[in-house]
Amino acid sequence: MGSPPPGLSWPLIEQARAxxxxxxxxxxxxxxxxxxxxxxxxxxxxCENFQKGGAFKxxxxxxxxxxxxxxxxRRGVATHSSGNHAAALARAAxxxxxxxxxxMPHNTPLAKRAAVERQGAAITLCEPTQAARxxxxxxxxxxxxxxxxHPYDDLLVMAGQGTVAVELLEQVADLDVLIAPxxxxxxxxxxxxxxRTLRPRLRILGVEPAGADDAVRSLRAGRIVPCERPETIADxxxxxxxxxxxxxxxxxxxxxxxxxxxxxxxxxxxxWEIMKIIVEPxxxxxxxxxxxxxxxLQGKRIGVVLSGGNLDLDTLPWITPARG
Amino acid sequence: MGSPPPGLSWPLIEQARAxxxxxxxxxxxxxxxxxxxxxxxxxxxxCENFQKGGAFKxxxxxxxxxxxxxxxxRRGVATHSSGNHAAALARAAxxxxxxxxxxMPHNTPLAKRAAVERQGAAITLCEPTQAARxxxxxxxxxxxxxxxxHPYDDLLVMAGQGTVAVELLEQVADLDVLIAPxxxxxxxxxxxxxxRTLRPRLRILGVEPAGADDAVRSLRAGRIVPCERPETIADxxxxxxxxxxxxxxxxxxxxxxxxxxxxxxxxxxxxWEIMKIIVEPxxxxxxxxxxxxxxxLQGKRIGVVLSGGNLDLDTLPWITPARG
Numbered sequence: 001m002g003s004p005p006p007g008l009s010w011p012l013i014e015q016a017r018a019x020x021x022x023x024x025x026x027x028x029x030x031x032x033x034x035x036x037x038x039x040x041x042x043x044x045x046x047c048e049n050f051q052k053g054g055a056f057k058x059x060x061x062x063x064x065x066x067x068x069x070x071x072x073x074r075r076g077v078a079t080h081s082s083g084n085h086a087a088a089l090a091r092a093a094x095x096x097x098x099x100x101x102x103x104m105p106h107n108t109p110l111a112k113r114a115a116v117e118r119q120g121a122a123i124t125l126c127e128p129t130q131a132a133r134x135x136x137x138x139x140x141x142x143x144x145x146x147x148x149x150h151p152y153d154d155l156l157v158m159a160g161q162g163t164v165a166v167e168l169l170e171q172v173a174d175l176d177v178l179i180a181p182x183x184x185x186x187x188x189x190x191x192x193x194x195x196r197t198l199r200p201r202l203r204i205l206g207v208e209p210a211g212a213d214d215a216v217r218s219l220r221a222g223r224i225v226p227c228e229r230p231e232t233i234a235d236x237x238x239x240x241x242x243x244x245x246x247x248x249x250x251x252x253x254x255x256x257x258x259x260x261x262x263x264x265x266x267x268x269x270x271x272w273e274i275m276k277i278i279v280e281p282x283x284x285x286x287x288x289x290x291x292x293x294x295x296x297l298q299g300k301r302i303g304v305v306l307s308g309g310n311l312d313l314d315t316l317p318w319i320t321p322a323r324g
Numbered sequence: 325m326g327s328p329p330p331g332l333s334w335p336l337i338e339q340a341r342a343x344x345x346x347x348x349x350x351x352x353x354x355x356x357x358x359x360x361x362x363x364x365x366x367x368x369x370x371c372e373n374f375q376k377g378g379a380f381k382x383x384x385x386x387x388x389x390x391x392x393x394x395x396x397x398r399r400g401v402a403t404h405s406s407g408n409h410a411a412a413l414a415r416a417a418x419x420x421x422x423x424x425x426x427x428m429p430h431n432t433p434l435a436k437r438a439a440v441e442r443q444g445a446a447i448t449l450c451e452p453t454q455a456a457r458x459x460x461x462x463x464x465x466x467x468x469x470x471x472x473x474h475p476y477d478d479l480l481v482m483a484g485q486g487t488v489a490v491e492l493l494e495q496v497a498d499l500d501v502l503i504a505p506x507x508x509x510x511x512x513x514x515x516x517x518x519x520r521t522l523r524p525r526l527r528i529l530g531v532e533p534a535g536a537d538d539a540v541r542s543l544r545a546g547r548i549v550p551c552e553r554p555e556t557i558a559d560x561x562x563x564x565x566x567x568x569x570x571x572x573x574x575x576x577x578x579x580x581x582x583x584x585x586x587x588x589x590x591x592x593x594x595x596w597e598i599m600k601i602i603v604e605p606x607x608x609x610x611x612x613x614x615x616x617x618x619x620x621l622q623g624k625r626i627g628v629v630l631s632g633g634n635l636d637l638d639t640l641p642w643i644t645p646a647r648g
Contacts, residue, residue, distance in 0.1 A: 277602065278597075278601065313642065314642065316643070
């Protein structure tokens with residue numbers, strides 16, 4: 001039996017806060033009288049869709065890149081990801097003027113590839129399988145000596161994401177509940193450790209799509225149970241929870257709720273129509289759980305993390321486009 | 325020859341500010357490093373899409389309704405409008421607990437009708453012609469004694485809209501240019517009088533769609549020249565400039581620019597994608613003019629009014645929906 005990996009501690013989050021402050025936005029908190037009335041609660045939306053790069057990922061990636069020592073950093077950073085983490089890592093590397101190596105499946109949407117290219121990262125295309133991604137990344141690490149920055153199973157990344165909660169708890173007094181989506185768990189675990197430290201009696205909830213409910217099942221089983229075939233419109237919530245995030249989630253998160261895709265789409269549309277802001281499906285998941293009007297949330301002051309706003313505006317879930 | 329109507333004076337705007345403060349949002353100013361770089365200027369977006377009801381109209385309507393004397397107010401207010409002004413007037417009347425009578429063409433989109441009904445206003449449907457609208461409104465005024473609140477040709481409405489500029493000039497120091505869309509002219513005239521008073525050397529620009537360029541032609545002719553058949557995607561910018569607004573626009577506005585619909589759609593999409601906020605086509609028009617990168621705006625600090633964010637999310641201009 002190996003010893004458990006070291007956990008995420010509050011000092012790591014405090015350090016992250018100071019380290020990334022010049023590199024990211026302190027995102028605003030928005031409210032809506034209409035959505036409050038619908039939910040029967042007071043909702044404080046933490047708008048990470050307004051974060052640099054359009055998602056909270058800028059926090060963790062910046063913390064990981066700027067947390068490296070000089071010699072280590074000079075060799076560069078690498079990751080295998082097709083999503084927001086890749087672009088965020090490439091941006092952080094550009095800001096530190098070090099190389100970034102990104103492995104992407106060749107079927108990655110062009111828009112996401114372009115976002116990484118704009119940051120000047122070196123892209124390696126591979127077959128769209130987990131094995132091919134890991135093999136390509138291993139080769140890069142071996143030849144360049146670059147440091148792998150995992151999208152979520154990394155304490156510096158988790159600490160960076162945790163700054164979402166640090167900010168929110170400064171911006172809004174007396175929150176009763178904090179609710180955030182969970183995928184690989186970097187965001188939820190960081191938030192949980194931060195919130196548990198700053199406000200021990202806060203209720204901390206995670207949300208995941210019903211079609212990608214590995215975190216719920218893992219909590220129940222007491223060990224990580226991957227979703228073999230995640231099926232959800234929330235493309236940012238398909239990963240399986242990581243080892244380090246899972247340890248913190250077990251310790252600090254009060255419950256994880258699941259929401260069907262229809263509720264995610266309805267929540268996304270309500271946020272667009274009523275709040276006039278763009279969130280991606282993953283970004284709307286936490287509000288989707290709140291919108292169901294669960295009795296135990298009535299009358300509460302709830303911090304709701306809108307995790308990101310990156311999506312292809314040509315294909316909205318409520319519009320069937322004409323065949324080309 | 326009749327004497328000219330009284331003009332919009334600064335004290336009316338100051339009064340409006342105090343009167344409507346408890347009834348509206350002080351809307352945020354947003355910035356975007358990406359859009360700044362594209363425009364070669366520093367842009368300060370005044371987000372009236374976040375205003376109550378999703379558009380600046382809440383300002384003027386609230387000022388008109390709460391500016392009435394007790395006896396007058398008790399008889400109620402009326403307007404003929406299918407758009408944001410009707411819903412804003414209905415809301416203000418509800419807040420003052422007085423009747424609101426709204427005349428709407430029977431082909432008004434259901435969503436807009438529902439927005440007015442939700443505020444408890446009495447709706448009268450009429451044929452979709454200007455004559456039918458005015459006749460229906462005249463009948464209501466005659467039978468109820470209600471006060472007509474015109475959507476823009478009204479000093480209290482203009483004064484209310486002018487508070488957009490009062491706020492913006494408090495929020496952002498040292499603006500060089502202020503740019504706003506023009507339709508009936510209530511917003512632009514109010515802004516122009518406020519800005520001219522508070523910052524006399526500020527450059528004040530209006531923007532209208534190339535297919536509804538009555539304000540440009542009216543300025544050139546020195547008298548109001550209606551657009552017989554306005555054709556633009558910006559449904560909020562199809563009205564002909566009103567008498568009172570036109571007088572202020574002639575006096576205070578430095579220039580009015582026109583933008584083609586394609587530029588409006590591109591601007592709208594850029595704001596959605598990059599700023600992650602929802603603006604309607606009319607709301608994107610001012611930025612569309614800036615995005616063209618005119619030499620005389622380079623390096624300037626520009627206040628850009630995003631006037632509203634109400635639109636049907638089922639029909640986006642860049643998606644051709646499937647035939648039902």
